[in-house]
Amino acid sequence: MRAAAPRLLVHPQVPSVPRQMDLTRIQNLNLSYLSTFALRCAVDLDISGRIQAYGRPMPLNELARSIPIPPEKDSMLGRLMALLVNQGIFVQSEAGYQLTPASELLQTEGTNMGANVRLVTDEEVLKIWGRLSEVLKESSERSLFEKVFDGKKLWEFAKEKPEYGKLFDEAMASQSNSVMRGLIASYPHIFDGLNNLVDVGGGTGTAVKFIAEVFPRLRCTAFDLPHVVAKALKSESFDVAGGDMFEMIPPADAIFLKNVLHDWNDEDCVRILKRCKEAIESNNNGGKVIVVDIVIGFECNDPKATETSLLFDIAMMGLFGSKERNKQEWHDIIIRAGYFDYKIYPVQLGVYSVIELYP
Ligand SMILES: C[S@@+](CC[C@H](N)C(=O)[O-])C[C@H]1O[C@@H](n2cnc3c(N)ncnc32)[C@H](O)[C@@H]1O
Numbered sequence: 001m002r003a004a005a006p007r008l009l010v011h012p013q014v015p016s017v018p019r020q021m022d023l024t025r026i027q028n029l030n031l032s033y034l035s036t037f038a039l040r041c042a043v044d045l046d047i048s049g050r051i052q053a054y055g056r057p058m059p060l061n062e063l064a065r066s067i068p069i070p071p072e073k074d075s076m077l078g079r080l081m082a083l084l085v086n087q088g089i090f091v092q093s094e095a096g097y098q099l100t101p102a103s104e105l106l107q108t109e110g111t112n113m114g115a116n117v118r119l120v121t122d123e124e125v126l127k128i129w130g131r132l133s134e135v136l137k138e139s140s141e142r143s144l145f146e147k148v149f150d151g152k153k154l155w156e157f158a159k160e161k162p163e164y165g166k167l168f169d170e171a172m173a174s175q176s177n178s179v180m181r182g183l184i185a186s187y188p189h190i191f192d193g194l195n196n197l198v199d200v201g202g203g204t205g206t207a208v209k210f211i212a213e214v215f216p217r218l219r220c221t222a223f224d225l226p227h228v229v230a231k232a233l234k235s236e237s238f239d240v241a242g243g244d245m246f247e248m249i250p251p252a253d254a255i256f257l258k259n260v261l262h263d264w265n266d267e268d269c270v271r272i273l274k275r276c277k278e279a280i281e282s283n284n285n286g287g288k289v290i291v292v293d294i295v296i297g298f299e300c301n302d303p304k305a306t307e308t309s310l311l312f313d314i315a316m317m318g319l320f321g322s323k324e325r326n327k328q329e330w331h332d333i334i335i336r337a338g339y340f341d342y343k344i345y346p347v348q349l350g351v352y353s354v355i356e357l358y359p
Pocket of ligand 1: 155225243258259
């Protein structure tokens, strides 16, 4: 007699199990806006300033009383601090909380990144991001910002809303301070042999003030829109000039453009660079343009810095309809604007590179 065939066990279809690390990656990305707002909360409560003023590790209850928050909210503050400690913004020991070099940036005079945090979390402007997919689907040239704000560009918005404009200028100035320290420490030779320099889109003059103080023989001018230079720092060490960089740029040996070209599309950048070339050539003294901006992926092996560049690129896409550029994209606009040659210096300034353009 033949043995009975074994009965086949029929298993129900088991759905594939997601890898936990993939799930966590999506959850973290999805919730990462809460990190932004935890940082904003730390800025609003001036947690860095309080820990600095305490002068030694600060226990939770001392931090809470210094704000002050009601005692029943201490544990909430502890939960906020737990996230910020986990992210390396503060450190915690049994004795209490201490600053890290990152949280020092939130309270050091002149480089306080707090204005940047408040700018990025501005409630009104923040609302554009939920509509990013809409603008991607349109064939229109207008930016996401213009779509959401009825055709208004960010510069007009900043002019009409003085509080936002002031915050924008403060945020640029604080970032500028850190970048300028790095620039002058890494590449002081860039300013050799120059008699005068115009910082185009120079905001309220933070960068030129820095340059003029380190190189007192170099006469510097901050050039920006008239309502922006009207708020410029009062200083004997540099001049200010109001105008439109698409119309005319004051003549100089060197034109400095920091964090400006990434606000504009390729056509506008070519127009600005042509005006810069005219300004140097009309000065009849050789000269060059010095650009400080991101060059995506250029001599940079740090994935975190690449991520920062790519995040800035999306910010530019939404706010201005512009972009951060890679080496080839910089080459294309520089050559189109009629420059003879250029040199890119490797990243030494956070995510920023320096490009010298020779007419
Ligand atoms: C992103 S901010 C950079 C400010 C500064 N260079 C820095 O690095 O902190 C760009 C600057 O360009 C200025 N700007 C915009 N349109 C301009 C124009 N048509 N002519 C001159 N400046 C302009 C803005 O007012 C703003 O100060």
